[in-house]
Amino acid sequence: DTEVTQTPKHLVMGMTNKKSLKCEQHMGHRAMYWYKQKAKKPPELMFVYSYEKLSINESVPSRFSPECPNSSLLNLHLHALQPEDSALYLCASSQDWREGSPDTQYFGPGTRLTVL
Amino acid sequence: DAKTTQPTSMDCAEGRAANLPCNHSTISGNEYVYWYRQIHSQGPQYIIHGLKNNETNEMASLIITEDRKSSTLILPHATLRDTAVYYCIVRVVAGGTSYGKLTFGQGTILTVHP
Numbered sequence: 001d002t003e004v005t006q007t008p009k010h011l012v013m014g015m016t017n018k019k020s021l022k023c024e025q026h027m028g029h030r031a032m033y034w035y036k037q038k039a040k041k042p043p044e045l046m047f048v049y050s051y052e053k054l055s056i057n058e059s060v061p062s063r064f065s066p067e068c069p070n071s072s073l074l075n076l077h078l079h080a081l082q083p084e085d086s087a088l089y090l091c092a093s094s095q096d097w098r099e100g101s102p103d104t105q106y107f108g109p110g111t112r113l114t115v116l
Numbered sequence: 117d118a119k120t121t122q123p124t125s126m127d128c129a130e131g132r133a134a135n136l137p138c139n140h141s142t143i144s145g146n147e148y149v150y151w152y153r154q155i156h157s158q159g160p161q162y163i164i165h166g167l168k169n170n171e172t173n174e175m176a177s178l179i180i181t182e183d184r185k186s187s188t189l190i191l192p193h194a195t196l197r198d199t200a201v202y203y204c205i206v207r208v209v210a211g212g213t214s215y216g217k218l219t220f221g222q223g224t225i226l227t228v229h230p
Contacts, residue, residue, distance in 0.1 A: 004159075033218075042203065042220035043160065056217065090159050092218075104150075105218055107159035 003027075004108035006091050012114045015081060021111045023074040023091030031055075032074040033105060034066060035090040043090055049074060081115045088112050120204045125225040128198075134191040136224050138204030141185040147208050149180060150218070151189045153200040153226075160203065160220075163189065194228045201225050 004025045013019050023032065031050045035043040048056035049068040063085075065077040074091055088110040094103040121139040128134040140149065151163040164171055164178045166187070171178045177190040191198055203223040 042222060045217055045219070048217070088157070092159075104162050104165065106162060109159045110157075112157075 004091055004093055004106055006089075006108035006111050008111060009109070010112045010114075012116065013078065013081065014116050015083070017081075018077070018079045020078065021076040021089055021091075021113075023076075023093075023108055024072055025093040025106075026072055027093065027106070028071075029093035029095055029106075030071060031094045031103065032068060033092040033094075034074070034076050035092065035107075037088040037090060037110070039087075047076075078113075081113075083115050086113055086115045120206055120221050122202075122204050122221060122224045124222070125227070128191075128194045128226060128228050130196060130228055130230050131193055134194040134198065134226060134228070136189040136191075136202050136204075136226065137186065138189070139186045140204070140206045143184050143206050144208070147206050149178065149184075149187050150205040150207060151176070151178065152203045152205065152220075153198075154203070154223075155197075155200040163202075194226075196228050196230065199226060199228045 007022045011019060033048050034046040036046050037043040045058050046060045047066045052068045052071055063080045067075040067077060090110045091108045092105040094105040119142060148165050148167050150165040152160040153163055154160045164173055164176050166178045166180055168180055168184055178187060180187045201223040203220050205218060205220060207218060
């Protein structure tokens with residue numbers, strides 16, 4: 001089973017709202033990722049968690065706040081977003097990247113976010 | 117991670133083999149070649165990866181040239197459901213600041229026609 005689930009599928013929010021995106025995997029993976037994909041563009045990495053600790057932050061604005069409460073769950077808390085933050089938000093997971101061992105990332109279906 | 121170059125788009129007739137090329141002339145010895153695809157509005161789907169040997173799985177074959185500067189993804193019998201954006205990604209899996217990252221390029225839009 002290589003399933004990563006994401007909720008909700010679609011989200012519409014105002015610029016003053018606070019919302020959260022949720023990602024879950026039960027493959028025993030220890031690395032989890034958030035990507036952002038604007039229309040007609042490739043996905044771009046936002047955050048990487050390894051063993052529930054933030055490992056990589058690609059200079060993402062603080063209005064995006066990731067959280068990894070346990071090894072199976074990854075959240076992305078959203079606050080004071082701008083209309084240009086409207087995008088498909090993708091979650092992925094993989095085994096940890098032990099040196100010399102390629103880790104395959106498996107993606108969820110994404111959450112389509114619209115900021116009004 | 118090494119940069120990749122892929123054609124913007126390709127067409128293929130249903131039932132025929134689809135051969136998708138990728139150039140990665142600056143690839144390093146510790147970098148793997150990965151292929152993902154993304155069907156419209158879905159999450160990227162892992163297809164295959166390799167280091168220097170040719171690889172085959174139930175979805176596709178990956179042919180890597182001996183100098184590792186280019187590769188070809190082969191879908192042996194393309195179907196309409198294979199219409200997608202195909203991403204060739206070269207990534208380091210041992211050390212370096214990009215450890216763990218997956219950097220997508222623009223990809224190739226493959227359209228399979230009836």
